[in-house]
Amino acid sequence: MAARAAVLTGLGGYLPPRTVTNDELPRQLDTSDEWIRRRTGIRQRHWAGPGVSTGDLAVEAGHRALRSAALGTGDTVGMVIVATTTPDHPCPATAPDVAARLGLGQAAAFDLAAGCSGFVYALATAAAALTAGHAEHALVIGAETFSTVLDPADRTTAVIFGDGAGAVVLRAGTRDEPGAVLAVDLGADGTGKDFASIPGGGARERSLRPEPNPDDRYLRMRGKEIFTHAVHRMEHSSAAALATVGWHVDEVDHLVGHQANLRILHALARQLGMDRQRVVSHIQQAGNTSAASIPLALADAAARHRFQAHDRLLLTAFGAGLTWGSAALTWPAPTPGRAHP
Incomplete structure (x- = not known):
């Protein structure tokens, strides 16, 4: 009998309706459409409107993923994880409210x-819970409203980040099924914590000064260091995940990397010895949506029918912390009576 595993069964993505092209960015950024495209590959990004939060985007993506999974009346979601760097509040977590708004009863719900x-970490966490028998279905959401933490005068970050949410539904199944999560690799190095950070808003700042520094609420990023570490860490993490599942890089049909920068994705493919045609890219339309970028890229590629049943996918990401992670999975086959992810 095949070993128990988490199996992908639903997928959904959501971008807020407001589209911001490169030409619409503030003049004080001293940039151009040509410069942004050449440096990042980004043509546009989506920003949430006034009063729209990370939780709102997560709910919409969650609805779409649950609808895609076509869960029956006897199917219950036992776990909801929201991966985010821009939660609705410092306390409480965003996930319990998202679960309640989705009508998921008293499912375990927490932020990551x-x-x-974040999405790869959350996927690994949910997969481990399903494999251990702690739940039969899990909803994993990556959601961000980075427009709320961008310094409008900082070209390093303001041209890159966008808002959005992507979600997947996992169910307990077996490793021999199409759609199974077969291997994960996670890592972190806290010595690089200052490479990308939002300095203010937490206990560190509040323990040092009674009044917050307004500039500390913005994301600060050291782009050159991030680029170098991102390619190196994702390359090694990808190799570790492939070694665990026993795949050679030539056997991978699609590389779905974190959508930080098109140059990073191409450099990663080159380091892995993979041609660019196998790289899934969504950054041109959405920018860097942080924890939402991989599920949004999956949803976009699935909508364009890029994936076929049993295709081998390699997911990999790098982020603030420093953190990194990879996952190897196969693409699910359509099931009678259920929508294909």
Whole structure:
């Protein structure tokens, strides 16, 4: 009998309706459409409107993923994880409210903060819970409203990040099924914590000064160091995940990396010895959506019918912390009576 595993059964993505092209970015950024495209590959990004939060985006993506999974009346979601760096509140977590708004009863629900690696971390966490028998279905959401933490005068970050949410539904199954999560690799190095950070808003700042520094509420990023570490860490993490599942890089049909920068994705493919045609890219339309970027890229590629049943996918991400992670899985086959992810 095949070993128990988490199996992908539903998928959904959501981008807020407001589209911001490169030409619409503030003039004080001293940039251009040509410069942004050449440096990042980004043509546009989506920003949430006033009053729209990370939780709102997560609910919409969660609805779409649950609808895609076509859960029956006897199917219950036992776990909800929201991977995010921009939660609705410092306390409480965003996930319990998201679960309640989705009508998921008293499912275990919690946030996971691992920067841009958050979705892979959350996927690994949910897969472990399903494999151990702690739940039969799990909803994993990556959601961000990075527009709320961007310094409008900082070209390093303001041209890159967008808002959005992506979600997957996992069910307990077996490793021989298409859609099974077969291997994960996770890592972190806290000595690089200052490479990308939002300095203010937490206990560290509040323990040092009675009044917060307004500039500390913005994301600060050291782009050159991030680029170098991202390619190196994702390459080694990808190799570790492939070694665990026993795949050679030539056997991978699609590389779905964190959508931070098109140059990073191409450099990663080159380091892995993989041609660019196998790289899944969504950054041109959505920018860097942090923890939401991988599920959004999956949803976009699935909508364009890029994946076939049994295709081998390698997911990999790198983010603030520093954190990194990879996962190897196969693409699910359509099931009678259920929508294909």
